[in-house]
Amino acid sequence: MQKFLKRLHWLDYVIVALVLVAVVFVIQRVGGTLNYNWRWEKIPNYIFRYREDQERWVANLLIQGLVATIRISIYASILALVLGVILGVARCSANLAVRMLARTYLEFLRNVPPVVVIFIFFFFLSEQIIAALNMERWARGIARSDDNQIWTFFFGDMRRFPALISGVIVLGLFQSAFVGEIVRAGIQSIDKGQREAARSIGMSRFQELRYIVLPQALRKVLPPMANQFISLVKDSSLVSLISVPDLTFKTVELVASTRMIFEAWLVAAAFYFVICFSLSMLFRRLEQP
Amino acid sequence: MKMNNTRASASLKEMIHVAHVDKFYGDFQALSDVDLSVNQGERIVICGPSGSGKSTLIRCLNGLEFHDAGEIIVDGISVEEDSKHLKTLRQEVGMVFQQFNLFPHLTILENLTIGPMKVRKIAKAEAEKRARLYLERVHIPEQADKYPAQLSGGQQQRVAIARSLCMETRIMLFDEPTSALDPEMINEVLDVMVELADTGITMVCVTHEMGFARKVADRIVFMEAGRIMETATPDKFFTNPDSERLKLFLGQILDH
Numbered sequence: 001m002q003k004f005l006k007r008l009h010w011l012d013y014v015i016v017a018l019v020l021v022a023v024v025f026v027i028q029r030v031g032g033t034l035n036y037n038w039r040w041e042k043i044p045n046y047i048f049r050y051r052e053d054q055e056r057w058v059a060n061l062l063i064q065g066l067v068a069t070i071r072i073s074i075y076a077s078i079l080a081l082v083l084g085v086i087l088g089v090a091r092c093s094a095n096l097a098v099r100m101l102a103r104t105y106l107e108f109l110r111n112v113p114p115v116v117v118i119f120i121f122f123f124f125l126s127e128q129i130i131a132a133l134n135m136e137r138w139a140r141g142i143a144r145s146d147d148n149q150i151w152t153f154f155f156g157d158m159r160r161f162p163a164l165i166s167g168v169i170v171l172g173l174f175q176s177a178f179v180g181e182i183v184r185a186g187i188q189s190i191d192k193g194q195r196e197a198a199r200s201i202g203m204s205r206f207q208e209l210r211y212i213v214l215p216q217a218l219r220k221v222l223p224p225m226a227n228q229f230i231s232l233v234k235d236s237s238l239v240s241l242i243s244v245p246d247l248t249f250k251t252v253e254l255v256a257s258t259r260m261i262f263e264a265w266l267v268a269a270a271f272y273f274v275i276c277f278s279l280s281m282l283f284r285r286l287e288q289p
Numbered sequence: 290m291k292m293n294n295t296r297a298s299a300s301l302k303e304m305i306h307v308a309h310v311d312k313f314y315g316d317f318q319a320l321s322d323v324d325l326s327v328n329q330g331e332r333i334v335i336c337g338p339s340g341s342g343k344s345t346l347i348r349c350l351n352g353l354e355f356h357d358a359g360e361i362i363v364d365g366i367s368v369e370e371d372s373k374h375l376k377t378l379r380q381e382v383g384m385v386f387q388q389f390n391l392f393p394h395l396t397i398l399e400n401l402t403i404g405p406m407k408v409r410k411i412a413k414a415e416a417e418k419r420a421r422l423y424l425e426r427v428h429i430p431e432q433a434d435k436y437p438a439q440l441s442g443g444q445q446q447r448v449a450i451a452r453s454l455c456m457e458t459r460i461m462l463f464d465e466p467t468s469a470l471d472p473e474m475i476n477e478v479l480d481v482m483v484e485l486a487d488t489g490i491t492m493v494c495v496t497h498e499m500g501f502a503r504k505v506a507d508r509i510v511f512m513e514a515g516r517i518m519e520t521a522t523p524d525k526f527f528t529n530p531d532s533e534r535l536k537l538f539l540g541q542i543l544d545h
Contacts, residue, residue: 193388201408201456202376
């Protein structure tokens with residue numbers, strides 16, 4: 001701490017002071033001019049709530065949303081990684097048609113706003129697939145059955161399963177394009193001598209990819225990949241637009257019913273921040289051998 | 290050396306057959322009308338100035354590049370881009386590269402076993418036994434558990450040779466195996482190659498190491514501008530070359 005203070009220049013103190021003044025000013029404006037009525041004391045109740053009938057604490061709106069966000073992020077990451085690797089490999093394919101297909105998918109996703117993409121995917125893909133598979137009824141069946149603990153652990157309230165799956169598919173598809181680009185960059189960064197060596201000991205194209213190119217490529221792209229997964233967590237808030245009950249969706253609900261605009265959103269922001277910041281710390285750890 | 294020559298000519302099975310081969314990179318003709326025949330157990334050294342097509346020729350032999358005209362038949366298999374037998378061919382033809390091209394994410398032992406295990410479907414224990422045997426042969430059995438980056442260039446190249454040997458190939462191709470090495474490491478690699486030459490494996494080696502060529506080659510091929518200018522036994526090659534261009538080349542590389 002001593003050392004840290006010594007490293008600060010006097011100008012640094014000026015900057016810190018200016019920032020503090022700005023913060024105080026904003027709070028003043030909100031409190032005074034907007035005549036905003038802060039009700040922080042109500043917030044904990046929306047995080048955990050005591051249920052008198054069951055005599056125990058249960059997760060309320062915000063935690064439900066947080067858990068849903070974490071679930072969606074994890075499943076969508078896995079989906080995006082799998083699709084992204086396939087896409088990245090396809091982008092490097094020797095076959096022109098495969099390459100063009102992958103490129104088209106990518107360019108579509110890269111040059112259309114994410115919200116638009118999400119709506120398109122949702123209405124054309126998720127709804128169709130979910131309706132076709134009769135997933136709604138199937139999920140409700142599980143929700144009603146007694147031994148649904150495992151399902152509930154992995155997917156939360158099974159009645160909302162179709163929404164969750166839509167969110168995961170939409171987010172995964174949307175992110176896979178970017179993961180694919182990262183994978184492609186990784187594959188292309190591998191020296192062509194590696195491929196030649198693999199081929200000259202008789203490996204097939206698939207073996208060459210599976211044992212030689214991909215392991216090296218994925219290791220190389222770990223930092224940008226980590227960043228992409230952090231973006232994915234943040235972008236997961238977009239799926240609230242298609243009524244997936246994630247943290248953002250739940251916060252909207254909370255604000256609508258209580259008018260605690262600042263409190264609710266600040267708590268949501270804090271939740272997102274904690275997830276993303278811990279992830280980036282974790283990845284930084286992993287990168288240092 | 291005399292003995293080597295008689296042995297090579299005695300076993301008449303033709304392992305590599307190259308006839309009227311042309312190869313273009315765009316407008317540039319890398320190989321023109323190349324003919325070469327290598328018998329089983331023969332040791333061929335290819336030399337020539339840079340850009341003369343030596344590497345291109347050797348890379349065409351196991352399908353890392355493909356020729357545009359003529360025919361190449363290696364171990365009875367025609368080398369063509371869409372051939373189904375290409376994989377089989379490559380399993381029978383080992384290749385040692387200038388830049389070693391070891392797999393950096395695998396240990397030395399794994400570098401040696403991955404081919405036998407994944408391509409030849411040999412059990413892990415057997416593959417490791419074989420790998421250790423060949424590491425012994427290239428004099429670095431103690432390095433088995435290290436990664437390529439922890440080894441010197443000479444050691445890496447010897448591992449690369451062992452990796453090819455582990456596939457128990459009948460033909461070995463060397464593409465300037467000592468050109469990327471520091472001078473003090475060249476000999477350790479050449480020693481291994483000389484030992485290998487004595488095992489009766491068919492060898493085609495692109496190199497500028499004339500001492501090595503003199504010692505092990507049955508025939509030396511001199512290339513320039515994509516053509517084979519002269520093919521001769523080492524004796525004739527060094528003492529009484531036919532072409533003026535080869536005399537000039539030898540003068541340039543031997544006068545130091």
